[in-house]
Structures are given as C-alpha cells and as structure tokens.
Amino acid sequence: MSLASPRVVNIKDLRRLARARLPDAVFDYLDGAADDEVTLKDSEKAFKEVLFKPRFAVATPACDLGVTVLGHKLDVPFMLGPIGYSRLMHPRGELAASAAAGRHGTAYILSTMSGHRIEDVKAQSSGPTFYQLYLAGGRGAAEGAIARAKAAGYKALFVTIDTPVAGNRERDVRNGMKELMGANPFKKLPYVPNILMHPRWLAAFIADSMTRPFPNIVVPGSGPLAAIDVAAALESAQVSWTDLKWIREAWDGPIVMKGVMTVDDAKRSVDHGAEGIVVSTHAGRQLDGCAASLRVLPGILEAVGDKTEVIFDGGIRRGADVVRAMAMGAKAVLLGRGYAYGMAAAGDAGIERAIEIFKADIVRTLKLLGCTSMSQLNSSYIAMRPGFRVD
Numbered sequence: 001m002s003l004a005s006p007r008v009v010n011i012k013d014l015r016r017l018a019r020a021r022l023p024d025a026v027f028d029y030l031d032g033a034a035d036d037e038v039t040l041k042d043s044e045k046a047f048k049e050v051l052f053k054p055r056f057a058v059a060t061p062a063c064d065l066g067v068t069v070l071g072h073k074l075d076v077p078f079m080l081g082p083i084g085y086s087r088l089m090h091p092r093g094e095l096a097a098s099a100a101a102g103r104h105g106t107a108y109i110l111s112t113m114s115g116h117r118i119e120d121v122k123a124q125s126s127g128p129t130f131y132q133l134y135l136a137g138g139r140g141a142a143e144g145a146i147a148r149a150k151a152a153g154y155k156a157l158f159v160t161i162d163t164p165v166a167g168n169r170e171r172d173v174r175n176g177m178k179e180l181m182g183a184n185p186f187k188k189l190p191y192v193p194n195i196l197m198h199p200r201w202l203a204a205f206i207a208d209s210m211t212r213p214f215p216n217i218v219v220p221g222s223g224p225l226a227a228i229d230v231a232a233a234l235e236s237a238q239v240s241w242t243d244l245k246w247i248r249e250a251w252d253g254p255i256v257m258k259g260v261m262t263v264d265d266a267k268r269s270v271d272h273g274a275e276g277i278v279v280s281t282h283a284g285r286q287l288d289g290c291a292a293s294l295r296v297l298p299g300i301l302e303a304v305g306d307k308t309e310v311i312f313d314g315g316i317r318r319g320a321d322v323v324r325a326m327a328m329g330a331k332a333v334l335l336g337r338g339y340a341y342g343m344a345a346a347g348d349a350g351i352e353r354a355i356e357i358f359k360a361d362i363v364r365t366l367k368l369l370g371c372t373s374m375s376q377l378n379s380s381y382i383a384m385r386p387g388f389r390v391d
C-alpha cells in the first residue's frame with residue numbers, strides 16, 4: 001500500500017486508512033473520546049483560534065527543530081506519547097513507535113497498557129525512552145514495572161493523574177469492546193460480522209495470538225493482568241499525591257505529572273518536586289467538558305513555566321499546531337492520535353509517514369514565519385482570538 005503523496009497528504013488521510021483497516025471497535029477506541037466528545041472537538045478547534053504573525057523577507061536556509069527535554073537533546077520538538085493497546089491496532093504497536101522515535105532522534109513514552117514488554121520496547125530504540133505509569137494492579141505491580149523500567153534504561157517516569165476511573169467512552173460501549181475483550185464467545189457474536197469485514201486486521205490479530213494479558217502489569221501472586229480486568233484495576237488503584245512519596249523512592253530519575261489542567265495542580269506538581277508536567281486532557285477521553293488543553297496552557301506557563309518543564313498535548317494534527325504550542329512556550333509536545341492513526345493504518349511505515357508529514361509541516365511553518373529554530377519562537381509570532389484563554 002502506498003503511503004506517499006498524493007494518497008497520503010496529511011494526518012487525516014492516515015486516519016481514513018486506519019478507519020478502513022480496523023474493525024469499528026478498534027478504530028473507535030482510537031478515535032473516540034468521552035461522553036459528547038466536547039473536549040475532543042474543542043482540542044482541534046482551539047488551534048484554529050491561535051493566529052500566526054509572520055516576519056517576511058527573512059532568510060531561513062535551514063531550520064533547527066531541536067529541543068531539550070529533561071536534559072535530553074531531541075532532534076524534533078515532538079515526542080511519541082503513550083497510547084494504550086497499541087498492539088491491538090497493529091501487532092508491532094509499541095515496538096514500531098519506539099523504533100520510529102529512535103530513528104528520528106526523539107523520545108517514546110511507553111504506556112502501562114502496553115501489549116509488548118518494557119524490555120523489548122526499549123531494545124528498539126537507542127533514543128531516550130520514558131515510562132508512563134498507572135497504578136492498575138496496585139502498588140506491587142507498579143513497583144515491579146518501575147524496577148523493570150529502571151533496569152531496562154528508561155529515563156523518566158510519566159505519572160498519569162487524570163484517570164481515577166476510565167472515562168465514559170460511549171463508542172466503546174456500543175461496539176462491544178468489553179464483550180470482545182471478555183471470555184464468553186456468545187457475547188462476542190453480535191460484533192463478529194464487523195470484524196470479519198476487516199480481514200487484513202483480523203489476519204494480523206490472529207497471527208499475533210489475539211488478546212493477551214498486559215505483560216507489564218504483573219500483579220504479585222497472580223501474574224499479568226487480563227485486558228478485561230483493566231477498568232476495575234484502574235479504579236481500585238487510584239493515584240494520589242501521597243503516592244508520589246513511594247514512587248519517588250522507587251524511581252530515582254525525573255518524574256513528570258501527566259494530565260495537569262489547572263494552575264492548582266501545576267503548582268502542586270512543583271511542590272511535589274515534579275521535574276515536568278504534561279498539560280493534557282488525555283485526548284478528551286476522561287472528563288468531557290474540560291476546555292481544550294491549549295486554552296489553559298498560557299495560564300499554567302505563567303504560573304510554573306520557570307519552575308518545571310511544561311509539555312503539551314491534545315489535538316495536534318499538523319506541524320503548524322506543534323509550532324503554535326511551542327510559540328506559546330511549551331518545552332515540547334506529545335503526539336497521540338497524530339502518529340497512532342499511522343500506526344493503525346500501516347504499522348512502522350504508517351508512523352514513519354506521520355512523522356515525515358509533521359517534520360515537513362514544522363519546517364515549512366517556521367520558514368513562513370521567518371524563524372530558523374524552535375528556540376527563536378515566542379509569543380510575538382502568534383495572537384489568540386478574544387475569549388481563547390481559560391484560566
């Protein structure tokens with residue numbers, strides 16, 4: 001399958017290919033969000049309210065896209081964010097994402113909900129690899145994963161704080177995600193016809209031994225957690241600020257709090273010694289009705305931007321979106337669906353195409369703005385429409 005232009009010009013094209021390859025249950029798991037998906041829609045809309053202010057007639061022969069995050073020099077201002085169940089979208093899932101991040105000189109953040117082992121994912125990349133932590137499975141399981149991540153050479157821990165309970169993702173309910181993950185074959189039957197209509201995905205899924213337990217959530221005494229038990233496991237092991245004490249003892253590298261949406265939580269993260277935060281709505285998949293993360297970014301940067309590294313994610317579908325968030329003052333951004341659509345469409349080749357598209361877009365946007373590097377960007381290159389900001 002060709003992923004070249006003009007078949008694949010932008011990330012929307014990769015989304016279209018992902019939709020064609022995946023059964024509805026898997027596509028909607030990737031594409032969907034919580035409740036009425038208000039926050040998801042606002043995440044993409046907010047970028048349109050940040051307007052560029054270019055300086056023309058500036059020579060920009062080459063552009064330096066490099067940034068430094070948590071002491072690591074990255075060749076591009078984006079990292080590949082944690083996407084749970086990546087292996088369900090494509091058998092290579094997390095392995096492909098890690099390899100792509102390494103090839104492009106950036107970091108990959110592996111989700112706790114990975115289908116591949118911590119060690120195998122790390123082995124795919126010589127670049128920095130970070131681990132995203134949920135406490136699903138309890139403290140024992142988390143300590144086991146932290147020890148393995150440390151031994152494998154992961155360099156930072158991203159503690160996700162916005163998931164005390166799984167969001168209400170109605171597309172997943174309608175598509176029978178729970179039934180499909182469960183053991184009862186009769187309950188799966190209504191959803192089988194749609195799966196059969198996606199033979200390329202199905203053949204790869206069967207060859208990959210179908211649904212398997214999570215290899216990095218190993219509950220002491222009972223082994224790897226089954227996918228069907230994840231929602232309950234998340235709810236029974238909610239992270240709180242007091243957990244940071246033992247997490248800090250178990251992990252000696254930098255800690256980044258992921259899912260910060262208020263100045264309050266940003267300041268609390270700083271008070272707890274977090275080396276970084278990710279301003280994020282979890283792709284609109286948790287509390288629907290939050291503002292787009294881009295709208296709260298300016299206030300959070302003003303409050304803690306000089307005290308901790310502020311990373312941004314949510315709704316990035318173009319390189320120009322990366323440039324907007326960086327001009328606001330983000331240290332770097334995470335791509336979520338922006339690369340996952342490519343992964344779901346075509347594994348390694350799909351992620352590669354997504355990254356190519358983002359890089360070309362960023363370079364073009366910088367040149368059009370009259371900038372030669374990420375470090376030159378600042379808020380004088382953008383203006384926000386009235387009413388944009390939420391404090």
Ligand SMILES: Cc1cc2nc3c(=O)[nH]c(=O)nc-3n(C[C@H](O)[C@H](O)[C@H](O)COP(=O)(O)O)c2cc1C
Binds near residue numbers: 043082338
């Ligand atoms: C299918 C899917 C699975 C995700 N899984 C996780 C996860 O396991 N842990 C986590 O911290 N964030 C997870 N996220 C959130 C992403 O890391 C990131 O914050 C978000 O996707 C950014 O928004 P965007 O997809 O609009 O770019 C997930 C997002 C999606 C779309």
